[in-house]
Amino acid sequence: MSDARQYFKLSPDFTMKRGGVLQGAQLAYETWGTLSAQRDNAVLILTGLSPSAHAASSAEDQTPGWWEEMLGPGKPIDTRRWHVICVNTLGSCKGSTGPASVNPETGATYRIDFPKLSLEDAAIAAHELVRGLGIERLACLIGNSMGGMTALAYLSLHPGSVRAHVSISTAPQAQPFAIAIRSLQREAIRLDPHWNLGNYDDENYPETGMSIARKLGVITYRSAMEWVGRFARIRLDSDEREDEPFAVEFQVESYLAAHARRFVRSFDPNCYLYLSRASDWFDISEHGQGNARSALANIRLERALVIGVSTDILFPLSQQEEIAEGLRAGGADVEFVALDSPQGHDAFLVDIDGFGGKIAPFMASL
Amino acid sequence: MSDARQYFKLSPDFTMKRGGVLQGAQLAYETWGTLSAQRDNAVLILTGLSPSAHAASSAEDQTPGWWEEMLGPGKPIDTRRWHVICVNTLGSCKGSTGPASVNPETGATYRIDFPKLSLEDAAIAAHELVRGLGIERLACLIGNSMGGMTALAYLSLHPGSVRAHVSISTAPQAQPFAIAIRSLQREAIRLDPHWNLGNYDDENYPETGMSIARKLGVITYRSAMEWVGRFARIRLDSDEREDEPFAVEFQVESYLAAHARRFVRSFDPNCYLYLSRASDWFDISEHGQGNARSALANIRLERALVIGVSTDILFPLSQQEEIAEGLRAGGADVEFVALDSPQGHDAFLVDIDGFGGKIAPFMASL
Numbered sequence: 030m031s032d033a034r035q036y037f038k039l040s041p042d043f044t045m046k047r048g049g050v051l052q053g054a055q056l057a058y059e060t061w062g063t064l065s066a067q068r069d070n071a072v073l074i075l076t077g078l079s080p081s082a083h084a085a086s087s088a089e090d091q092t093p094g095w096w097e098e099m100l101g102p103g104k105p106i107d108t109r110r111w112h113v114i115c116v117n118t119l120g121s122c123k124g125s126t127g128p129a130s131v132n133p134e135t136g137a138t139y140r141i142d143f144p145k146l147s148l149e150d151a152a153i154a155a156h157e158l159v160r161g162l163g164i165e166r167l168a169c170l171i172g173n174s175m176g177g178m179t180a181l182a183y184l185s186l187h188p189g190s191v192r193a194h195v196s197i198s199t200a201p202q203a204q205p206f207a208i209a210i211r212s213l214q215r216e217a218i219r220l221d222p223h224w225n226l227g228n229y230d231d232e233n234y235p236e237t238g239m240s241i242a243r244k245l246g247v248i249t250y251r252s253a254m255e256w257v258g259r260f261a262r263i264r265l266d267s268d269e270r271e272d273e274p275f276a277v278e279f280q281v282e283s284y285l286a287a288h289a290r291r292f293v294r295s296f297d298p299n300c301y302l303y304l305s306r307a308s309d310w311f312d313i314s315e316h317g318q319g320n321a322r323s324a325l326a327n328i329r330l331e332r333a334l335v336i337g338v339s340t341d342i343l344f345p346l347s348q349q350e351e352i353a354e355g356l357r358a359g360g361a362d363v364e365f366v367a368l369d370s371p372q373g374h375d376a377f378l379v380d381i382d383g384f385g386g387k388i389a390p391f392m393a394s395l
Numbered sequence: 396m397s398d399a400r401q402y403f404k405l406s407p408d409f410t411m412k413r414g415g416v417l418q419g420a421q422l423a424y425e426t427w428g429t430l431s432a433q434r435d436n437a438v439l440i441l442t443g444l445s446p447s448a449h450a451a452s453s454a455e456d457q458t459p460g461w462w463e464e465m466l467g468p469g470k471p472i473d474t475r476r477w478h479v480i481c482v483n484t485l486g487s488c489k490g491s492t493g494p495a496s497v498n499p500e501t502g503a504t505y506r507i508d509f510p511k512l513s514l515e516d517a518a519i520a521a522h523e524l525v526r527g528l529g530i531e532r533l534a535c536l537i538g539n540s541m542g543g544m545t546a547l548a549y550l551s552l553h554p555g556s557v558r559a560h561v562s563i564s565t566a567p568q569a570q571p572f573a574i575a576i577r578s579l580q581r582e583a584i585r586l587d588p589h590w591n592l593g594n595y596d597d598e599n600y601p602e603t604g605m606s607i608a609r610k611l612g613v614i615t616y617r618s619a620m621e622w623v624g625r626f627a628r629i630r631l632d633s634d635e636r637e638d639e640p641f642a643v644e645f646q647v648e649s650y651l652a653a654h655a656r657r658f659v660r661s662f663d664p665n666c667y668l669y670l671s672r673a674s675d676w677f678d679i680s681e682h683g684q685g686n687a688r689s690a691l692a693n694i695r696l697e698r699a700l701v702i703g704v705s706t707d708i709l710f711p712l713s714q715q716e717e718i719a720e721g722l723r724a725g726g727a728d729v730e731f732v733a734l735d736s737p738q739g740h741d742a743f744l745v746d747i748d749g750f751g752g753k754i755a756p757f758m759a760s761l
Contacts, residue, residue: 141640202628203628204619204622204623204628205619205622205623205625205626205627205628205645205646205647206614206618206619206622206623207619208628208645208647208648209610209614209622209647209648209651210614212643212645212647212648212651213607213610213611213614213651215641216607216610217583217607219640219641220603220607222588226640227640237586241579241582241583241586241607244575244579244582245579245611248572248575248576248579252572253570253571253572253573253708253711256570256571256572256575257570257571257572259571260571261571262568262569262570262571262574262678274507274585274592274593275581275585275668275672277578278675279571279574279578279675280571281571281574281575281578282574282575282578285575285578285579302641306641309644309645312628342619342708345619
């Protein structure tokens with residue numbers, strides 16, 4: 030399979046917020062569309078915890094991306110007009126430097142010797158990339174889920190670097206319910222004997238822990254309402270069932286199992302732990318003398334579109350409203366949209382009509 | 396500690412719905428108040444998955460019960476008037492026969508050789524107890540959570556056996572979100588190597604699996620809203636933290652850990668698996684030719700009080716409304732109450748003002 034990823038070298042001695050320095054670190058990214066001569070049409074997308082930089086297909090990589098329907102010629106984020114950049118988060122395992130990378134100073138994989146990661150580190154790295162591409166100011170910064178928190182860090186740390194912002198299903202700070210869920214996901218991985226303090230390999234891999242973590246993720250990313258319509262109480266045929274005590278029996282159980290199977294070996298467990306904890310740690314109030322509202326009001330933007338979903342239990346609508354009000358207090362022209370998509374937190378990935386219907390006119394109006 | 400439990404022998408050859416027969420099985424129960432000469436003041440309480448029959452203190456056992464504030468002289472369920480019976484569910488491990496009991500036919504603990512358990516079995520056993528106590532007809536049947544499903548089975552299987560019903564935070568059938576949560580809890584136990592197909596002992600005990608299952612339970616029993624007010628982003632003092640990678644850091648994490656510690660060794664893992672699966676299996680529509688509404692409308696009651704909580708994500712308000720409407724279609728005089736308690740599914744255990752405020756006048760009016 031061809032690969033559309035490009036790589037950007039971060040500055041030497043890249044200093045991490047909570048201590049530690051990265052040498053020779055890099056970010057993987059992909060781009061679509063053409064940067065204008067004025068370099069004023071750049072759009073940066075910051076992703077959720079697990080996606081790669083491959084947001085959409087391109088000539089170099091024709092496989093569908095994770096936001097395929099949102100991004101491309103004539104799509105809501107129209108690449109005939111915009112030069113779109115999507116970056117794999119610092120700390121991830123899809124080409125950017127993270128716990129699964131080799132530490133050039135030791136020649137060994139970092140594993141849990143990787144410095145503590147914060148979303149501020151991810152934001153600073155993404156900003157270095159944007160500047161490295163010769164872009165002074167983004168036309169628009171888009172952040173989904175964890176990427177929305179990273180975007181708030183980016184905006185707080187780099188005043189004047191962004192004209193417009195699209196904030197999607199995210200949080201100004203992690204709330205205890207989301208912390209509890211993520212903490213339990215991390216615990217499932219850590220308690221798997223194969224995690225072994227981060228020293229696993231393909232033979233001895235924390236498969237069980239990753240599977241439980243992923244299933245819990247999928248449960249909280251979707252909504253009870255959607256599943257009533259989708260799975261009801263439909264059972265698997267008897268030939269689809271495993272012959273073991275308490276084996277899965279309902280379709281919803283095999284749906285979770287299929288999701289887990291796809292994820293378990295495709296995402297590095299240590300990277301998962303680092304990014305999950307970074308999400309818990311994120312708190313915009315650190316950029317506003319302990320006050321979230323002040324921190325948001327310190328952000329300077331011309332325009333913002335803030336979208337949330339009423340069925341999202343992980344990043345509730347009240348947190349999207351808080352972001353919208355805070356940015357408005359900072360002087361931005363803010364449009365707040367509450368969607369009734371049944372798909373919960375994941376709606377931005379699947380309810381393209383709902384999200385695209387708001388993002389398209391916003392982008393066109395910039 | 397003294398013990399208020401009494402024991403009732405179920406009929407020999409107690410036949411289980413999904414096959415299998417129990418010999419010499421028993422139910423543990425406790426009672427409060429005095430049965431009237433007419434035997435017309437009996438109230439039966441069916442519990443959630445984990446509680447014992449010790450709903451409230453008594454002269455024989457002065458330790459507080461799990462519904463201490465709801466039950467007693469002058470309390471919402473006033474034991475000066477009512478003869479209250481609370482039963483430990485068949486299949487549980489608090490004195491009633493279940494997977495942790497010895498099979499008299501083999502002399503060995505049942506473990507996963509216990510017959511498949513359904514809530515109908517639990518309902519039939521509870522009905523045998525009531526009849527065994529010489530009670531023809533209950534003045535009121537109260538069911539919480541899983542006990543509410545068991546109560547619907549009791550009402551469906553024993554027409555004319557109950558005058559009034561209090562249904563609390565339960566479901567006419569398990570929905571896929573609840574199935575997904577419970578399936579994941581069971582998986583965490585089953586994948587713990589110490590579960591060992593049910594063959595654990597005190598030395599080799601599925602501590603990890605039970606802990607994850609319990610934490611996931613607590614997360615879904617409460618509500619995000621409550622935790623924002625209760626824990627916010629408060630951190631543990633550094634001397635309360637364990638010195639290990641990714642150790643807990645936030646108060647909400649240690650709250651979950653404390654809950655898990657209390658539960659892990661106090662509830663038998665195999666019993667947990669059986670009762671959890673029985674909850675997934677329950678479907679009132681099996682008592683109405685495949686139609687839940689018909690099944691509910693087949694139930695004959697004089698009065699019913701149906702209470703749900705808007706923040707309950709496991710047993711949503713829509714399911715309480717479905718129960719209320721179905722019972723009303725069956726001719727009962729039904730009062731439906733939607734409470735805004737912030738505590739989610741567990742509100743009936745803690746929001747005594749809210750629940751007691753509805754249960755007290757209902758009971759007084761009977």
